[in-house]
Amino acid sequence: MKPRPHAAARAQPPTWEALRDWLERMHSGALDLVDPLDPLDPLDPTTGVAREASANAVPEITVSMPARNTATTIGVALRSVLAQEGPPLEVVVVDDASHDGTAEVAEALGDPRVEVVRLERAGGIGAAHNLVTGRARGRFIVHVDSDDIVLPGGIEGAVAPLRARAELAQTFSDFFDLGADGTIDEGAYRNQLRRFDRRYASGIDVGRELLVHGMVANHLRAYRRSVLVDVGGFGETMDHGEDWAMAVVLASRYEIAPTGAWLYARRVRATSISGGAHMTPLRFWWDHLPILRRLLRDQDGRLCGFGTGEVVALNVMRGVYATGVVDQFKRWTRTGRR
Numbered sequence: 001m002k003p004r005p006h007a008a009a010r011a012q013p014p015t016w017e018a019l020r021d022w023l024e025r026m027h028s029g030a031l032d033l034v035d036p037l038d039p040l041d042p043l044d045p046t047t048g049v050a051r052e053a054s055a056n057a058v059p060e061i062t063v064s065m066p067a068r069n070t071a072t073t074i075g076v077a078l079r080s081v082l083a084q085e086g087p088p089l090e091v092v093v094v095d096d097a098s099h100d101g102t103a104e105v106a107e108a109l110g111d112p113r114v115e116v117v118r119l120e121r122a123g124g125i126g127a128a129h130n131l132v133t134g135r136a137r138g139r140f141i142v143h144v145d146s147d148d149i150v151l152p153g154g155i156e157g158a159v160a161p162l163r164a165r166a167e168l169a170q171t172f173s174d175f176f177d178l179g180a181d182g183t184i185d186e187g188a189y190r191n192q193l194r195r196f197d198r199r200y201a202s203g204i205d206v207g208r209e210l211l212v213h214g215m216v217a218n219h220l221r222a223y224r225r226s227v228l229v230d231v232g233g234f235g236e237t238m239d240h241g242e243d244w245a246m247a248v249v250l251a252s253r254y255e256i257a258p259t260g261a262w263l264y265a266r267r268v269r270a271t272s273i274s275g276g277a278h279m280t281p282l283r284f285w286w287d288h289l290p291i292l293r294r295l296l297r298d299q300d301g302r303l304c305g306f307g308t309g310e311v312v313a314l315n316v317m318r319g320v321y322a323t324g325v326v327d328q329f330k331r332w333t334r335t336g337r338r
Contacts, residue, residue, distance in 0.1 A: 011261035014151065016189050019176065023183060023265065026080050026149055057088035059113075061159055062138035062225070066128035067146035068096040071105045073267065074146040076182060081144055082111055086156035089113065090137060093146070094128035097121055102146070126234035126242035133228050141228065143221040143243070147267045149182065150220065154263035158222035161259060169227040169254035170247065173263035175219035182267055196262075204258055207251050207304025211314040213321060214244060214284055220264045227254060238291065241284070245291050251304045252295075281322040289315075 014022070063081050067074050074093070081091055091114045095103040106116045117131065133141060140159045144150060154173070161171050174196050178184050209215035221243065228234075231249050234242045250256050292303075292315060301308045 011259075013174070013193055013262045016186050019151075019184070019189065019265075022152060023149065023178070026076050026083075027182060029075075029079060059090040059138045060087040061089040061140045061142055061155060062132065062136035063089060063091040063142050063144055063155070064129050064132035064136075065091060065093045065144050065146050066096055066125050067093055067098065067102050067106070068122065069098045069100045069102060070146040071098070071100040071102045073182070074102055075105050075109065077144060077146050077148055077150075078106060078109055078111075078114060080148075080150040081155065082109070082113065083152070084150065084155040085153070087159075089155060090115065092117060092132045092135065094131055095119060096123060096125075096128055124236060124238070124242075125240075126238060127236040129242075130233040130236065133225060133233060136225055139225050141223045141225050143223075145266065148219075149178070149265040149267070151263050151265060154220055157259055157261050157263045158220045161257060162222060162224055167255050168257055169224055169250045170256040171220075171222045171259050172256070173220045173259045173261055175264040175266050176262065178265050178267045180267065184265070206247075206256055206258075207306065208314065210244070210248050210251060210304060211306065211311060212318050214281070214288065214318060215247075219266050220259075223250075235291075239287070241288055241291055244288065245295060248292075248295055248303055249299065252299050252302065281324070282319075285315075285319050285322040 065074075065077065065081075070077075078091065078093070081089075091111075093103070093106045093114060093116045095106070095116060095118045097119050103116050103118050106114060119128075123131075129143065140162055142155055142158055158171050158173055162168050176184055176189065176192055206215075227250065228246075231246075231253065235245055236242075238245070247256060292311070295303055296308060296311060303311050306314065
């Protein structure tokens with residue numbers, strides 16, 4: 001059965017002013033201020049009582065945060081997670097053989113909900129996530145990059161659909177792109193709102209998006225832990241693309257769906273985990289080809305509800321899109337109509 005298109009109910013995005021204020025408060029460390037996206041919902045995760053209670057409770061959610069040489073950004077990323085209200089959570093930071101003091105910054109927060117695991121040799125993102133899955137106490141696992149920022153209500157918003165629908169294996173959310181300094185201007189904010197409005201106009205066929213556009217279905221990614229164990233975890237031999245490969249497997253065997261909410265802000269820079277600014281769409285497509293062949297073999301010739309011939313045809317379409325020819329043609333036709 002092919003995955004059905006998802007027309008998730010669209011939540012109202014945060015206003016430009018609310019988003020700007022939240023980012024400023026995360027960078028300043030002012031966690032005891034009122035949540036700017038909901039003035040009636042105070043954030044007070046820094047009191048000793050709240051931390052002690054959270055630390056002693058069995059977490060429902062485990063946040064997996066691989067980190068390599070992100071000492072300048074991991075503090076903000078962690079603060080944005082620890083500011084979240086909702087069920088008890090734990091954060092496992094996997095320091096992937098950093099040499100810039102990343103682990104020390106994470107430990108300096110002094111929050112008992114944060115565990116820092118130091119690796120002497122770099123193992124990659126897939127291995128880091130598998131390590132967290134193996135030691136997680138939560139039944140849901142949320143992936144957060146160590147240079148990004150979770151918006152208020154982001155963790156609960158990502159997990160709530162999994163809690164409500166047993167057939168769901170993974171959720172993903174809308175997100176804002178930030179500059180390398182962790183900020184966004186109003187023009188970029190409004191452009192990104194329009195981009196997601198177009199994306200959801202006719203619903204999202206997750207399987208087709210994965211195979212034609214290489215959509216990773218992340219930012220924010222939340223998983224049911226039992227499902228990650230069932231499929232054998234993330235690939236550990238890939239330079240990149242392990243999250244895409246996992247999404248393809250889950251869309252083939254279970255169901256993944258958008259939350260329809262703005263829950264995340266990713267920092268785009270050349271060295272970021274999520275940004276991938278140094279990778280072109282054509283390079284991504286080329287590097288994903290051997291992964292796609294392996295997935296077809298492992299999933300008995302069917303991916304995301306499509307047979308082998310359909311998968312090959314959709315992947316050819318992805319290659320065409322990756323060249324940029326389609327985008328150039330669209331720009332040309334728009335110019336011609338003016």
